Amino acid sequence: MAILLEVTDLHTHFSTPFGTVKAVNGITYTVNEGETVAIVGESGCGKSVGALSIMGLIADPPGKIENGHIRFMGEDLLTLTDEQLRRLRGRRLAMIFQEPMTSLNPLLTIGRQLCESLQTHLGYTRTEAVNRAAELLAMVGIADGGRRLKQYPHHLSGGMRQRIMIALALACEPKLIIADEPTTALDVTIQAQILELMKALTRRLNVALILITHNLGVVARYADRVNVMYAGKIVETGTARQVYALPSHPYTLGLMRSVPRVDQARLQRLIPIPGQPPDLTRLGRGCSYGPRCDFKTDRCDDESPSLVETAAGQCSACWNTKAVADSLGGGS
Amino acid sequence: MQRLLEYESGCGLAGGWFMNGDTAAMVKKAGPGEDGPLLEVRGLKKYFPVTEGIIRRRIISQVKAVDGISFTIETGETMGLVGESGCGKTTTGLCILKLETPTAGTVLFRGEDLSTLNTRQMVPWRRKLQVIFQDPFSSLNPRMKVGRIIVDPIRVHRLIPDNHKQEARVAELLGLCGLSPGMADRYPHEMSGGQRQRVGIARALATNPEFIVCDEAVSALDVSIQAQIINLLEDLRDQLGITYLFISHDLSVVRHLCQRVAVMYLGRIVEMTTTEKLFKDPLHPYTRILLAAIPIPDPDIEAQRDFTPAQGEIPSPMAAPSGCVFHPRCPLAVAGCSRERPPLRELRPGHHVACTQVELNPIS
Numbered sequence: 001m002a003i004l005l006e007v008t009d010l011h012t013h014f015s016t017p018f019g020t021v022k023a024v025n026g027i028t029y030t031v032n033e034g035e036t037v038a039i040v041g042e043s044g045c046g047k048s049v050g051a052l053s054i055m056g057l058i059a060d061p062p063g064k065i066e067n068g069h070i071r072f073m074g075e076d077l078l079t080l081t082d083e084q085l086r087r088l089r090g091r092r093l094a095m096i097f098q099e100p101m102t103s104l105n106p107l108l109t110i111g112r113q114l115c116e117s118l119q120t121h122l123g124y125t126r127t128e129a130v131n132r133a134a135e136l137l138a139m140v141g142i143a144d145g146g147r148r149l150k151q152y153p154h155h156l157s158g159g160m161r162q163r164i165m166i167a168l169a170l171a172c173e174p175k176l177i178i179a180d181e182p183t184t185a186l187d188v189t190i191q192a193q194i195l196e197l198m199k200a201l202t203r204r205l206n207v208a209l210i211l212i213t214h215n216l217g218v219v220a221r222y223a224d225r226v227n228v229m230y231a232g233k234i235v236e237t238g239t240a241r242q243v244y245a246l247p248s249h250p251y252t253l254g255l256m257r258s259v260p261r262v263d264q265a266r267l268q269r270l271i272p273i274p275g276q277p278p279d280l281t282r283l284g285r286g287c288s289y290g291p292r293c294d295f296k297t298d299r300c301d302d303e304s305p306s307l308v309e310t311a312a313g314q315c316s317a318c319w320n321t322k323a324v325a326d327s328l329g330g331g332s
Numbered sequence: 333m334q335r336l337l338e339y340e341s342g343c344g345l346a347g348g349w350f351m352n353g354d355t356a357a358m359v360k361k362a363g364p365g366e367d368g369p370l371l372e373v374r375g376l377k378k379y380f381p382v383t384e385g386i387i388r389r390r391i392i393s394q395v396k397a398v399d400g401i402s403f404t405i406e407t408g409e410t411m412g413l414v415g416e417s418g419c420g421k422t423t424t425g426l427c428i429l430k431l432e433t434p435t436a437g438t439v440l441f442r443g444e445d446l447s448t449l450n451t452r453q454m455v456p457w458r459r460k461l462q463v464i465f466q467d468p469f470s471s472l473n474p475r476m477k478v479g480r481i482i483v484d485p486i487r488v489h490r491l492i493p494d495n496h497k498q499e500a501r502v503a504e505l506l507g508l509c510g511l512s513p514g515m516a517d518r519y520p521h522e523m524s525g526g527q528r529q530r531v532g533i534a535r536a537l538a539t540n541p542e543f544i545v546c547d548e549a550v551s552a553l554d555v556s557i558q559a560q561i562i563n564l565l566e567d568l569r570d571q572l573g574i575t576y577l578f579i580s581h582d583l584s585v586v587r588h589l590c591q592r593v594a595v596m597y598l599g600r601i602v603e604m605t606t607t608e609k610l611f612k613d614p615l616h617p618y619t620r621i622l623l624a625a626i627p628i629p630d631p632d633i634e635a636q637r638d639f640t641p642a643q644g645e646i647p648s649p650m651a652a653p654s655g656c657v658f659h660p661r662c663p664l665a666v667a668g669c670s671r672e673r674p675p676l677r678e679l680r681p682g683h684h685v686a687c688t689q690v691e692l693n694p695i696s
Contacts, residue, residue: 042554187416192625192641217627258559260588272559
């Protein structure tokens with residue numbers, strides 16, 4: 001499988017009155033063609049900022065990409081001019097946002113919004129664009145496309161709007177879609193519909209997907225590979241199977257243990273991760289997860305670990321992966 | 333004010349129970365209606381008018397947010413109320429607390445009909461019924477320090493007259509919720525989401541309530557913090573004997589916390605039973621779809637699961653379908669389902685279901 005996106009040592013910082021927030025603090029990962037990569041982490045871990053950096057949507061100031069490379073289809077996105085990037089966005093690279101309520105323009109009809117990108121990027125005429133837009137709506141499961149195209153976003157339910165967002169993202173047959181918490185605002189049954197739709201369409205059209213989420217169940221169901229982020233860094237990466245079966249970073253292990261599961265016997269007590277996520281303006285020298293970690297040693301205070309392979313295709317940024325593996329050895 | 337004082341003198345100083353840790357006894361000895369359930373909701377309805385026109389307002393239709401639901405909660409029990417957005421679960425909680433006035437139906441708390449009380453008469457009961465809201469960002473007054481937020485209900489209800497004792501009580505409540513006493517001097521914006529939710533819980537506990545409505549109390553929190561708060565709610569239940577109505581859309585959390593669960597859909601309860609039965613043997617087609625939609629955090633299990641998502645959208649409560657409200661999306665629906673509203677019947681001991689098809693063709 002060919003590599004489609006290659007993010008290397010990306011640093012995105014924000015300057016605030018309280019100091020520099022190192023939202024993304026050196027992440028490296030790749031996405032292959034047609035593959036679904038999940039980025040998991042809790043709020044403030046940098047998963048959205050990482051995605052916005054790829055899209056070139058970081059507001060500068062206060063944000064700034066301090067360092068790194070984002071290579072997409074052979075081009076380094078960080079060296080492109082705004083105009084070059086604009087041609088790429090929506091054409092080859094598309095994004096689906098969390099809030100289907102706020103990410104569509106309330107003043108324009110659905111049809112206008114769908115046709116816009118078809119006309120700009122693909123040079124369709126008005127009629128061609130309208131026909132294609134109706135096709136797209138059918139593809140995302142919206143019946144009666146002709147009527148829907150004349151409606152405004154407020155006429156539609158949340159699930160419908162998210163379908164429109166997917167149609168918009170797919171309009172120009174991109175190579176990569178970044179979906180930032182695409183179903184978090186939706187109800188459980190609607191969430192399932194939307195994710196199934198995204199899975200079916202990305203497989204059929206061979207589109208790669210970066211799925212940003214905090215829901216471990218969604219990752220298990222839909223992702224091929226997973227990057228776990230904590231405090232601006234990727235702390236573990238591997239195939240979904242590997243990471244769920246044998247997590248090699250204490251944070252991943254902590255996340256897995258803190259969610260109640262409906263498929264297992266009810267636990268007497270949940271095992272939360274103690275403490276709070278760190279303040280991103282005051283990151284120390286050592287491992288950011290150290291203060292909350294059960295496996296912490298002296299070395300963790302002084303040196304920040306980088307990703308090291310623990311199994312074929314699985315990496316962990318932890319000094320004590322051996323201890324983590326041993327703790328899982330007998331029981332699970 | 334006079335009424336409050338009378339009430340207090342009849343009841344003794346509330347803080348005392350808590351401090352000598354004799355809370356289990358406190359719960360038992362409390363008030364009238366001891367033999368019955370702590371809370372009984374009968375035929376509760378809440379309709380919101382939909383109006384048209386600005387100068388001359390006309391009511392053009394109604395949103396039946398809650399449409400005739402009944403359930404009971406025993407002392408010390410945690411009852412879950414689950415459903416998707418717009419199903420009326422929050423409105424139910426607000427009606428119980430009398431933060432909304434029900435259109436019809438009764439809410440009996442310890443045998444007293446709260447729905448007939450006026451605002452003044454309700455005041456002493458407010459002490460016993462508290463609420464924890466979803467959003468720890470907007471449910472705390474940003475201009476008040478944490479200490480003030482927590483002491484406010486104590487002052488309003490005149491539970492502790494002495495200022496020093498009030499401070500001690502605030503420190504105790506903060507400690508109980510896993511916060512250091514120094515937090516009393518902070519403002520909500522200086523705290524993280526999890527800490528704020530702890531403040532919300534401390535405030536709810538300030539009046540020694542017997543019953544707390546938790547309205548999506550952990551939904552806005554990250555998973556690692558969510559687990560901390562769930563454990564805290566459990567500890568408080570065990571230590572203080574508090575009864576919860578736990579409103580949530582997250583079935584896995586509900587399964588962990590609740591003994592019994594009611595599933596709501598468009599203003600009605602469609603299934604109600606013990607947590608164990610609901611998750612092991614769901615009967616209503618909607619419950620089955622809800623359970624199937626929860627992704628399980630294990631790729632191996634997910635790969636083997638045969639999964640078809642529910643069809644269609646949740647209808648607008650303004651135009652609820654006729655008969656059984658679930659029939660347009662239901663895999664079992666027959667022609668009759670659109671005509672008659674199925675009653676909530678006890679199909680098996682302790683297992684209530686509102687579905688005529690399940691009733692006719694029991695699933696083994």
